[in-house]
Amino acid sequence: MSRARINQLASKYMSHDMISLHTDLPDFPEGRISLLYTVLSHQPSSASHKELLSVVTTLVQMGLDTHDMVENSPSGTTNGVKGMRTQQLRVLAGDYFSSRFYHLLSQAGQIEMIRRLSEAVCNINQLKMNFYGKLKQMKMNAEEYLHCGAELKSGLFLAFTGVMGGLYERLWPEIVERFSRCEVLMHELAKVEKMSSLAGSWGVWHILQEGAEEDRNILIERGDENQSIQPLIHKYEIAEKLSAHLRQSATQLQVLIQKLQSDNLLRELQPLIEPFVKAGQHRATALKELG
Structure with a gap:
């Protein structure tokens, strides 16, 4: 389809x-x-x-x-x-x-599927409450932000774990989580490349975690202003770091799918994985040419 x-x-x-x-x-x-x-x-x-x-x-x-x-x-x-x-x-x-x-x-x-999906929605809403609570209280780091984003995207799809059989049942949660992580990274990379919606992005949490004190203070005081964030995004090479994370996650996703030992499935899923691979490689190639 x-x-x-x-x-x-x-x-x-x-x-x-x-x-x-x-x-x-x-x-x-x-x-x-x-x-x-x-x-x-x-x-x-x-x-x-x-x-x-x-x-x-x-x-x-x-x-x-x-x-x-x-x-x-x-x-x-x-x-x-x-x-x-x-x-x-x-x-x-x-x-x-x-x-x-x-x-x-x-x-x-499909009454059982109604139950599975309804439970998944409840779990997602609970995750959202915890996620937004941490954001508001500034109790978040870059990896937690990425992990929570992937959890929210994959939560509904985990409802299908029980309808999978054998090896698929065991690997499906990891596959859908890693796929969702790639989607989050692609979205974050797009924010940086367009320089839009940077407030509260992965790059901000990374700088708050790893940046110099003066830069952290800028984000704490004026973190909702794109013009204040943009120079720091370049300074801390956020696009490059996101790209590296994306390449790693795309590779891990390919390895997981290969474990299903189905050449047909791998061939069918390759077009879905290819955008993640290309996005990571494009950024790496661009940096190499600049260097």
């Missing part, structure tokens, strides 16, 4: 004029959904339901991510009727996607 096909199927259940007219939606979780669909294709017990399970997981993830857009919106965006309507619709959109998930699985008699 192509990414476009997954997107098309899920979009059919997410389409609503009111939502599309008055608010935007988070990015479609194409990578993780494609990973799930491909691995389910190699599971005799769930292969026949792979399309349904991929679509409902998309709906739940989009619901979670849409609600996150409400929680993380700057307070100023809620000013005025238009801003308030956007916020309200994001809440309603998240709830709407979740209701579609319940409906589709109940119609198919």
Whole structure:
């Protein structure tokens, strides 16, 4: 199944004029959904339901991510009727996607899967509370930030561990966590390359952990200002460090998939891994040329 096909199927259940007219939606979780669909294709017990399970997981993830857009919106965006309507619709959109998930699985008699995914949502919400609490209290370091980000992205997909068989059941949690870690690193690297949304990013936590005292003080006092963060991002070579982490995680992901001892699966998953590998290599090549 192509990414476009997954997107098309899920979009059919997410389409609503009111939502599309008055608010935007988070990015479609194409990578993780494609990973799930491909691995389910190699599971005799769930292969026949792979399309349904991929679509409902998309709906739940989009619901979670849409609600996150409400929680993380700057307070100023809620000013005025238009801003308030956007916020309200994001809440309603998240709830709407979740209701579609319940409906589709109940119609198919997949009651056990409803339970698994619902428990996963509860766990994710608890993780978010702990994560945001640490952020607010400044009780975070760079590795914890990365680990928590990967946990939040992989949490829903861990619900499928119990439907995997044999070696897949043992390796799936590691595979989906490492894949999610690569996604987080790619996202953080994009922030640095675009020099946007740097406040609270991995680079900030790295500098707060490893930087000189005067630089840490700058971030503590003016850490929400991009213009204050940008020089420090260059000084501490944050893009280079993120790129190195990405190369390492992509290599570890490839090793994990090879352990499944399926050439067909490795070949099918390679297009999903390739962007991580290329992103890390591109940065390494650019640095070598500059040197």
